[in-house]
Amino acid sequence: MRFIVGLLIGVLLAGCEQDEAPALDQQLYVWQRQWTSAHEPALRDSRDDFSTLRVLALQAFPGERWSRAQVNPALLKADGRPLIAVIRLDGQLQSLEQKQVTAQILQVIADWQAQGLTLSGVEIDHDAGTARLPGYAQLLRDLRATLPPSLPLSITALPAWLDSVHLPALLQSVDSSVLQVHAVSDPRLGLFDPKQALKWAKAWARVSDKPFYLALPAYGVALLDTDGGAPVVESEVQLERGGQRRELLADPLQLSQLGKTLREDPPEHLAGLIWFRLPLANDRRAWSLTTLRAVARGDLLSSHLGLSFEGQAGLYDIQLENRGNLDSPWPAQITLKAQDCTGADALAGYSLQQSANLLTFTRLRDGRLPAGGQRAIGWARCANIDQGGSHVDP
Numbered sequence: 001m002r003f004i005v006g007l008l009i010g011v012l013l014a015g016c017e018q019d020e021a022p023a024l025d026q027q028l029y030v031w032q033r034q035w036t037s038a039h040e041p042a043l044r045d046s047r048d049d050f051s052t053l054r055v056l057a058l059q060a061f062p063g064e065r066w067s068r069a070q071v072n073p074a075l076l077k078a079d080g081r082p083l084i085a086v087i088r089l090d091g092q093l094q095s096l097e098q099k100q101v102t103a104q105i106l107q108v109i110a111d112w113q114a115q116g117l118t119l120s121g122v123e124i125d126h127d128a129g130t131a132r133l134p135g136y137a138q139l140l141r142d143l144r145a146t147l148p149p150s151l152p153l154s155i156t157a158l159p160a161w162l163d164s165v166h167l168p169a170l171l172q173s174v175d176s177s178v179l180q181v182h183a184v185s186d187p188r189l190g191l192f193d194p195k196q197a198l199k200w201a202k203a204w205a206r207v208s209d210k211p212f213y214l215a216l217p218a219y220g221v222a223l224l225d226t227d228g229g230a231p232v233v234e235s236e237v238q239l240e241r242g243g244q245r246r247e248l249l250a251d252p253l254q255l256s257q258l259g260k261t262l263r264e265d266p267p268e269h270l271a272g273l274i275w276f277r278l279p280l281a282n283d284r285r286a287w288s289l290t291t292l293r294a295v296a297r298g299d300l301l302s303s304h305l306g307l308s309f310e311g312q313a314g315l316y317d318i319q320l321e322n323r324g325n326l327d328s329p330w331p332a333q334i335t336l337k338a339q340d341c342t343g344a345d346a347l348a349g350y351s352l353q354q355s356a357n358l359l360t361f362t363r364l365r366d367g368r369l370p371a372g373g374q375r376a377i378g379w380a381r382c383a384n385i386d387q388g389g390s391h392v393d394p
Contacts, residue, residue: 024263025272026296027052029086029211033059035072038280042289043079046278049293050081054123054274057085058108060090066104073115082120084154085112091127096139102146109151121152123178128158133166141171156180156215159200162207171208178274179204182217182250191248194215194258205267214262218275218292220249220285247366252287252326256295263298287327288370293323303328305369307336307390315381318361321374328369329394334361334377337389344380352378 028050032039041054055076056069076083087105089096109119124143128136143152152175153244159181161167171177182196199213262270275296279286287295294301310317318336322328330349336359338344346352346361352358361377370374 005223024259024266024270026050027274028278029215029274029276030055030071031277032056032280033067033069035070035075035260036280036282038282039072039075039278042069042280043075046293047079047081049296050119050275051272052082052084053278054084054086056085056259057112058095058104059088059089059090060101060104062094064100068108073112073117076296077116081115082124084121085119085192086123086125089124089126089376091129096126096135098139098142100138102143104247105143106146108260119151121154122147122312123154123156123167125156127156130161130166132163133161133170136270137166137170138174140170144173147173151188152176154178157204157212161202162200162203167207171210175209176213176271177208178213178215180215182215182276187357191221192250192254192310194254197258201262201270202246202268205269210351211269211271213272213274214270214272215276216255216258217250218252218279218287218295219277219283220247222285249285249368250287252291252295252301256298256301259295259298259392290325290371292328299325301326304372305383305392307330307334307392308374309385310385310386314383316379316385317376318378319376319381320369321372322369325371327371330363330369330375331392332363332392333393335359335379335391335393336361337386338380338382338384339384339386342381344378344382346378347376 026049028046030039030053033056053076055071057071058069059067061067081147085303087108089101105122105373109122114121126136126138136170140153140155147153154176155170156178157180159179161170164170178201181200182192197214198214206214235243235383259273262273273296275292277283277286279289279292291301302324303322303326305328306321306323308319308321310319320334334350338359339357341354341359344354344359349363349365350361351364353362359378359380
């Protein structure tokens with residue numbers, strides 16, 4: 001038998017009705033270095049809402065180390081969306097060797113084409129310091145001259161470059177740019193500031209006379225404290241080190257409001273939004289794809305947390321469910337009215353306090369329940385659980 005208790009925790013962006021605004025082109029970064037079976041459903045379920053895939057293809061690290069991302073060409077070919085290969089040149093590189101960089105990029109293009117992939121562009125991701133922009137611009141001009149004229153060249157760009165007199169020349173060397181407006185500059189300010197992002201976008205529009213995109217966050221990071229130094233950032237790959245982790249997560253509500261603002265009054269030359277990154281089912285620091293799609297569409301966002309009880313012969317498995325389109329933090333406390341319980345326990349992440357006719361589950365650590373997801377929080381052997389006597393405290 002199955003009992004369901006609906007418990008609504010709603011977070012709405014506005015009233016019951018939405019004003020229609022022109023759509024913005026929505027794209028995705030696919031940033032995993034190793035592709036897995038989780039990519040197939042993520043690509044399939046993202047196809048209707050995101051027009052283009054910008055896929056990590058190659059990385060250059062200090063010490064003349066190059067690393068290819070292990071993509072699945074069959075999946076990309078079957079997906080059929082426009083495909084842009086992203087080349088990541090580490091910001092700590094002491095210099096950019098033009099011939100080596102160009103040779104590596106041309107080889108990636110040739111290899112991808114040999115596997116049946118048709119590229120719609122190449123993007124260079126390099127966090128150059130402002131003092132190095134002239135040299136970077138020269139590399140891009142040389143690369144643009146080497147690439148086929150029909151293959152667009154774009155770059156990711158930093159807001160810090162806005163203060164450089166060399167920025168206009170840099171932008172003239174490429175076909176478009178992607179302004180990255182998310183980063184951990186100050187842990188106290190979080191991962192993303194929507195007001196600052198809008199200011200940067202408007203400032204970029206005044207400098208660039210070519211199409212540009214905004215790269216927006218759909219993920220979180222953890223900050224690991226160090227002894228007196230800057231915190232270490234842990235992203236999709238867990239670092240093998242101890243210490244307290246402070247989680248920073250981009251707020252879907254803030255990003256949804258920013259999207260609404262940009263649709264209603266887009267800065268000049270803004271071509272669209274690119275979300276970092278394609279969420280996989282096991283990506284614990286990314287929004288769920290359900291939430292990302294809802295934000296991209298401009299849907300009203302809400303979390304609907306409910307409890308379900310799978311029971312047989314008085315033994316109940318207790319599950320928390322999120323039936324909304326917004327990822328939700330685990331609730332701080334859950335109480336159940338139950339009669340004649342002879343045994344009960346909580347599962348990882350919660351503790352249980354049992355008293356007469358009452359089971360109280362208390363959160364021990366933070367966690368998120370993705371939209372459309374469910375999580376077992378415990379079990380109980382009772383004569384009866386009161387369906388109407390359950391309460392969730394967010």
